[in-house]
Amino acid sequence: MKWSQINTPHFRLIFPNELGNTAQKTANTLETVYQPVGNTLKAYPKKISVILQNQTTVSNGFVTLLPRRTEFFITPPQDYTLLGTNNWLNILAVHEFRHVVQNQKALTGWTKAFQRIFGNNGQSLISFLAVPNWFWEGDAVGTETVLTPSGRGRIPTFDMAYRANLLSKEPYSYAKAACGSFKDFVPNHYVNGYLLTTYTKTRFGADAWEKILQGTYQFPFYPFSFSNNIKKQTGLTTEKLYGETISYFKNTWQKEIDQIEETAVNPLKTSENKYFTNYQYPQILPDGRILALKSGLSDIQQFVILDKEQNEEKLFDLGILNDAGMLSAAGTNRLGRKHF
Secondary structure, three states: OOEEEEEOOOEEEEEEHHHHHHHHHHHHHHHHHHHHHHHOOOOOOOOEEEEEEOOOOOOEEEEEEOOEEEEEEOOOOOOHHHHOOOOHHHHHHHHHHHHHHHHHHOOOHHHHHHHHHHOHHHHHHHHHHHOOHHHHHHHHHHHHHHHOOOOHHHOOOOOHHHHHHHHHOOOOOHHHHHHOOOOOOOOOHHHHHHHHHHHHHHHHOOOHHHHHHHHHHHOOOOOOHHHHHHHHHHOOOHHHHHHHHHHHHHHHHHHHHHOOOOOOOOOOOOOOOOOOEEEEEEEEOOOOOEEEEEEEOOEEEEEEEEOOOOOEEEEEEOOOOOOOOOOOOOOEOOOOOEOO
């Protein structure tokens, strides 16, 4: 492959030659969002390399300090729950650049001293030990939601599991919500972090996290530096901030539920399982049975068919699945079995 580059005031885009037009648009987008993405943290990063990758079907992107760069996998996802109505590269530009801004914000106090002595290795070690992962991703999701027409914060399926948990059972403790569980289904740190960071900005101001991070990185060696600075800025411990957050969203979602008039349906009963089990993308077959993708804490991904008597037939286990966020079924084979 032959590569080219585009240099702008704040970015160096590196890309395969055939991506010239895409690179030009991405460079323009990145320069456009440079200041808005950095405003609430008051951090404006020095020039960074952005590598556009097109030799993959994985839709993703990442930022790293080892060495300092960001990479965009430009193949758009088929799953609307990730993309919404956004252009894929636009949302990558906002979300991933917010991570670059977060890294820049860390360059203060002892963290900056470590970076000067040990390079990006020192900064990386302190940054990710001092600040929990729910902040990194939750804050980035919040930024993509505010600065784009869509963003995951506007997509109902993004927090669907969280809503279901809060409206059907007692909320989990902060420790369980932050660390996960092998017994119960706990929504990931993207969702938990988005709710926590968004509530904090809404109640205590858009610059609340800038002040929290500033204090945290001044002396990050103390194990509770992040929590102490949350309390300093909000008057709440991390656990109480979490409690207020879930109480706020639970009340908000309950009011929305109360305004909905539901049509009575016969619920589909699935096999008994004491662990969380997920049935996704149901497709009704001609004989009335339902094809679905089953997964959970005690099941690897598999295709199953559920009949009207609630009996479940396992078709086969899946290997690595590039989840498109949907499933379709059509036609029958010589044995009368449904293709999908």
